[in-house]
Amino acid sequence: MISFQHYLILSTIIFGIGLYGVLSRRNAIAVLMSIELMLNAVNINFIAISKYVVSGPVIGQLFAIFVIVVAAAEVAVGLALIVSIFRQKKSVNLNDFNLLKW
Amino acid sequence: MNIADLVFIAIAGIIILASLGVVISRNIIHSALLLIVSFLGVAAIYFQLNAAFLGLVQIMIYAGAISVLIIFAIMLVADQDLSKSNPSDKKGAVIGVIVAGLFTFLVSISIASSKWPGLVNNILENPIEILAELLMGDFVVAFEVAAILLLVAIVGAIMIAKGADDKK
Numbered sequence: 571m572i573s574f575q576h577y578l579i580l581s582t583i584i585f586g587i588g589l590y591g592v593l594s595r596r597n598a599i600a601v602l603m604s605i606e607l608m609l610n611a612v613n614i615n616f617i618a619i620s621k622y623v624v625s626g627p628v629i630g631q632l633f634a635i636f637v638i639v640v641a642a643a644e645v646a647v648g649l650a651l652i653v654s655i656f657r658q659k660k661s662v663n664l665n666d667f668n669l670l671k672w
Numbered sequence: 673m674n675i676a677d678l679v680f681i682a683i684a685g686i687i688i689l690a691s692l693g694v695v696i697s698r699n700i701i702h703s704a705l706l707l708i709v710s711f712l713g714v715a716a717i718y719f720q721l722n723a724a725f726l727g728l729v730q731i732m733i734y735a736g737a738i739s740v741l742i743i744f745a746i747m748l749v750a751d752q753d754l755s756k757s758n759p760s761d762k763k764g765a766v767i768g769v770i771v772a773g774l775f776t777f778l779v780s781i782s783i784a785s786s787k788w789p790g791l792v793n794n795i796l797e798n799p800i801e802i803l804a805e806l807l808m809g810d811f812v813v814a815f816e817v818a819a820i821l822l823l824v825a826i827v828g829a830i831m832i833a834k835g836a837d838d839k840k
Contacts, residue, residue: 571673572680574791577721578783580684584691584710586776591695593768597758599746600700603707606738607691610714613730617723622791628799631723632806638733639818643825645738649745650833656749657835663759 577618585611598652598662602645609641680720687713700750700758704743711735725800 584607591604613634620630652662659666690710697703711734718727751757796802807815 572677574788575783575786576680576684577717579780580687580717582776582779582783583688584714586772587688587691587695589775590768590772593771594760594765595695595758596761596764597700599742599749600695600703600758603694603703603742606707606734607694607710610711610734613726614714614717617718617721617726620723621721621794624794628723628796628802628806631726631799631803632811634723634726635729635803635807636814636818638729639822642733642738643821645741646825646829647832649741650829653745653748653833654835662749665761 574618574622577614577622581611581614581618584608584614596664598655598664598667599649601664602648602652606641606645609637613637676720680717683713683716683720687717698758699755700746701743701754703758704739704746707742708735708739711739722795722799725803 588604588607588611591607592601595601595604616630616634616637618630620628620634624630655667656662687710690706690713693706694703694710697706711730715727715730715735718724718730746757
C-alpha cells in the first residue's frame with residue numbers, strides 16, 4: 571500500500587538527483603534544470619502533506635502554486651542572465667564565469 | 673498490491689530515470705527533453721494525490737512554458753557541436769555523488785524510521801473551490817504580490833536579455 575512515506579522518499583530521491591546535478595554540471599542551463607528538479611521535489615512534498623497531514627483546507631496545494639510562480643520567475647530571469655553573459659563571454663561554462671574573481 | 677500502487681511505482685520509476693538522464697546526459701538537448709518527461713511524471717503524481725488543478729498547472733507551466741523557454745535559451749547559446757555541450761566537472765562530480773548520496777540516504781532513513789503519528793487521508797469534495805476561496809480570501813495579498821513578482825520578472829528578463837541601450 572502506497573503511503574505518505576513513499577511520496578516523501580520519492581521526493582527525497584528527486585531532490586538528491588537535482589543536488590548532484592547542481593554540484594557536478596558545468597553548463598549554466600543544466601544547473602538551472604537541476605534547480606527545477608529540486609523545486610519539483612519540494613512541490614511533491616507540499617502536496618503529499620496537504621493530502622496526508624493537514625486536515626482541513628488545501629494549504630499545501632496553495633504553497634505549491636506560489637512555488638511554481640516563483641520558479642517561473644526565477645527561470646525567466648536566470649535564462650536572460652545566461653543569454654546576456656553568453657554575449658560577453660561566448661560561453662555558458664560556469665568555469666568561465668569569473669568576472670568577480672581576482 | 674492494488675492497481676494504484678503499481679501506477680505509483682511505474683510513475684516513480686519514470687521520474688527517477690528521467691531525472692537521472694537530465695543530470696547525466698552529455699547532450700544538453702537530451703537533458704531538456706528528459707526534463708519534460710520528468711515534469712509530466714510529477715504531474716501524474718499530483719493527479720494521484722487528488723491535486724488535479726496542480727497537475728494541470730504543472731503540465732501547462734512546467735511542461736509547456738518553462739521547458740520551451742529552456743529549449744529556446746539552449747538554441748540561443750548552443751555551440752556547433754551539441755554532443756559535448758554539457759560537460760561535467762571531475763571534482764564536482766565526486767563532491768556531488770558524496771553530498772547528494774549522503775543527503776538522500778540520511779533523509780530516507782529518517783523518513784522510514786519516523787513514527788508519523790496522526791496521519792489522515794483527506795479526500796476533499798471539491799479542492800479547486802477551496803483553493804479559489806483561499807486565493808481570493810485569506811491569501812489575497814500573497815496572490816497580488818505573486819502577480820507583481822511575475823510582472824517584474826518578465827520586464828526584468830526582457831531588459832537583461834536585450835541589453836541596456838546606452839546611446840539614447
